Amino acid sequence: MTKGKQAKPRKHIPMRTCVSCHETKSKRELLRVVRTPEGKVVIDATGKKSGRGAYLCARLSCWQQAMKTRRIEQVLKVDSISEEDKAGLNEFIATLPKEQTVSTGSTNS
Numbered sequence: 001m002t003k004g005k006q007a008k009p010r011k012h013i014p015m016r017t018c019v020s021c022h023e024t025k026s027k028r029e030l031l032r033v034v035r036t037p038e039g040k041v042v043i044d045a046t047g048k049k050s051g052r053g054a055y056l057c058a059r060l061s062c063w064q065q066a067m068k069t070r071r072i073e074q075v076l077k078v079d080s081i082s083e084e085d086k087a088g089l090n091e092f093i094a095t096l097p098k099e100q101t102v103s104t105g106s107t108n109s
Helices: 060-068 071-076 083-093
Strands: 015-017 024-026 031-035 041-044 052-056
Touching: 031 071, 041 083, 052 060, 052 071, 060 071, 060 083
Parallel strands: none
Antiparallel strands: 015 024, 031 041, 031 052
């Protein structure tokens, strides 16, 4: 009798939704912003800080839209982000790459 190899079960991939563009992606593809128990709003690079979190794409347009429309405040349930925290977020946003427009040129000849 020959032993057959059993297929490994697929690993569960946690999915999250960007609070700005509403695209659903894997948790690892999105960036997390968290309101800590102390009330500070910070970037959570590890994705494991305690507190209320919100996820955003790593796209400049998503971050600019979320800041402009105060979407982060709504999701994190804070009245307003402190100037110190806002400066930290803006510093991070400045490091995001500018988006390149994808040219969809016609290939019909």
